Amino acid sequence: MSYLKGFLVTFRQIFQKRVTTPYPEEKRAKPERLHGRHVLGRYEDGMEKCIGCELCAGVCPANCIYVRGADNPTDNPVSPGERYGFVYEINYLRCIHCDLCVEACPTGAITESKMFEFSFTNRNDAIYTREELLVDSESGKPKQLPWEDWREGEDLDTSGWLRATSPNGDASYEGQIAWSGDLGYGIRKAEIGQSDTKTPEEEQ
Numbered sequence: 001m002s003y004l005k006g007f008l009v010t011f012r013q014i015f016q017k018r019v020t021t022p023y024p025e026e027k028r029a030k031p032e033r034l035h036g037r038h039v040l041g042r043y044e045d046g047m048e049k050c051i052g053c054e055l056c057a058g059v060c061p062a063n064c065i066y067v068r069g070a071d072n073p074t075d076n077p078v079s080p081g082e083r084y085g086f087v088y089e090i091n092y093l094r095c096i097h098c099d100l101c102v103e104a105c106p107t108g109a110i111t112e113s114k115m116f117e118f119s120f121t122n123r124n125d126a127i128y129t130r131e132e133l134l135v136d137s138e139s140g141k142p143k144q145l146p147w148e149d150w151r152e153g154e155d156l157d158t159s160g161w162l163r164a165t166s167p168n169g170d171a172s173y174e175g176q177i178a179w180s181g182d183l184g185y186g187i188r189k190a191e192i193g194q195s196d197t198k199t200p201e202e203e204q
């Protein structure tokens, strides 16, 4: 009769609230600061934020970033700095999504989206190039590659979490936007848990 007790346990679960979802048909809401696939940002005028300084590559504990900087062409500069990253690659077979690269970047050029659903059928696809990582120069939105599972709205908050990073760790900066607006999105709202956020222009 002990097996009947087993059935009873199973039967009772039918009336419990379901805690799983039929993934991937249905995705659960992602946490505000989930670390996903990186993007390389641009300024509002389309210029690339990356100045090829290689700090992100230097800090990466998984050695998965390869950057090479070059002097900007004087007649057609790529970035506002002296130099730009003419080679930029991230190897997603190695990345552990720690975001130290994001913390290290002096210009806020590299940020992470929340999109982590990407799988490859060859190793070359796992190495994202600068062209693939750069946001679209017109829309300012991440390029959505064929093997990536982007759903509606997942391009939002691509760099939103950066805005919670207090300059120099000073808590009095909490809630203040310390970074310029994103191409394609403008200034984003504060995250849950942050105090009411004002843009530097609104503060004046």
Ligand code: SF4
Pocket (backbone or CB within 6 Å): 056, 059, 060, 061, 062, 063, 064, 065, 090, 094, 095, 096, 097, 098, 099, 100, 101, 102
């Ligand atoms: S998230 Fe971490 S492991 Fe991935 S590229 Fe950045 S520093 Fe390297």
Ligand code: SF4
Pocket (backbone or CB within 6 Å): 049, 050, 051, 052, 053, 054, 055, 056, 057, 067, 085, 104, 105, 106, 107, 108, 109, 110
């Ligand atoms: S992404 Fe940032 S840290 Fe990395 S090379 Fe470009 S400017 Fe430097």
